[in-house]
Amino acid sequence: QVVYNSLLSLYLDCGCFEDVIQVFDSMPHRNVVTWNSLIAGLVQRWRMFEAFEMFKKMQGEGIGFSWVTLTTILSVCARVTAFYSGKEVHVQIVKSSGKADVLVLNSLVDMYAKCGAMDYCVRVFDAMHGKDVTTWNTVLRGYAISGCMIEAIELFNEMIDTGYSPDGVTFIALLSGCSHAGLTTEGRYLFDKMRVDFGITPTLVHYACLVDLLGRAGEIKEALEIVKNMPMKPS
RNA sequence: UCCCGUUUAAUG
Numbered sequence: 001q002v003v004y005n006s007l008l009s010l011y012l013d014c015g016c017f018e019d020v021i022q023v024f025d026s027m028p029h030r031n032v033v034t035w036n037s038l039i040a041g042l043v044q045r046w047r048m049f050e051a052f053e054m055f056k057k058m059q060g061e062g063i064g065f066s067w068v069t070l071t072t073i074l075s076v077c078a079r080v081t082a083f084y085s086g087k088e089v090h091v092q093i094v095k096s097s098g099k100a101d102v103l104v105l106n107s108l109v110d111m112y113a114k115c116g117a118m119d120y121c122v123r124v125f126d127a128m129h130g131k132d133v134t135t136w137n138t139v140l141r142g143y144a145i146s147g148c149m150i151e152a153i154e155l156f157n158e159m160i161d162t163g164y165s166p167d168g169v170t171f172i173a174l175l176s177g178c179s180h181a182g183l184t185t186e187g188r189y190l191f192d193k194m195r196v197d198f199g200i201t202p203t204l205v206h207y208a209c210l211v212d213l214l215g216r217a218g219e220i221k222e223a224l225e226i227v228k229n230m231p232m233k234p235s
Numbered sequence: 236u237c238c239c240g241u242u243u244a245a246u247g
Contacts, residue, residue, distance in 0.1 A: 005238040012239090036239040043240095071240040078241090106241045113242090138242045169243050176244055208244045215245090235244095 005033050012041040036068045048076050052085070065092075067104040074107035078114040086111040090124075106134050113142025118151075137169045144177025152177055153186070168200055175209035184217040204232050 077086035112121035143152035178187030
């Protein structure tokens with residue numbers, strides 16, 4: 001079984017999806033991992049509707065699901081902002097025995113964030129134990145998407161005070177949020193803080209955020225200077 | 236350290 005599942009994921013990585021279906025159909029046994037792999041493959045190719053259909057088919061055939069299944073399906077709900085479907089998955093999590101792992105809860109938090117339901121998002125976040133940096137980043141990004149940069153920065157400070165170390169993704173969320181909210185000074189400040197206080201080397205994406213921030217603020221000359229002086233070639 | 240899962244710029 002493991003060998004067949006490995007073969008399937010090999011095909012999934014190779015891109016040829018019709019072959020994937022063929023392998024899937026020809027397998028003697030299909031377990032939860034088999035179905036999870038197929039669904040993840042559909043998501044990678046942005047075939048969200050089919051991914052959801054496969055999940056329903058999986059349930060119809062009595063296969064059941066694992067945390068991995070729900071993590072993937074919640075990411076589908078997040079991408080297509082399917083709030084009500086996402087809430088149904090939330091109910092499934094609550095009804096399930098055993099404690100949900102951090103990845104499925106992160107995915108749940110993200111689903112609510114992407115749907116703009118920050119009240120639900122924060123409720124799950126507050127109740128979570130064993131948060132990791134992704135959990136914080138996800139909620140931060142949610143605030144940024146909703147245009148609530150005061151809350152985002154507040155959460156960032158809380159994150160630091162609680163003893164978590166921000167990473168590169170944390171600052172991508174903050175910088176793009178500042179850019180959209182027109183918080184030019186704050187954005188510039190955070191970019192420097194990232195390097196000086198947290199020792200994070202800016203990547204191309206960070207520079208892109210900074211350039212975007214300055215561009216929107218009308219600081220075209222300064223933005224161009226950044227592009228000329230950054231240590232990698234522009235995209 | 237042998238199968239599957241979460242957060243990651245802008246534009247359109």
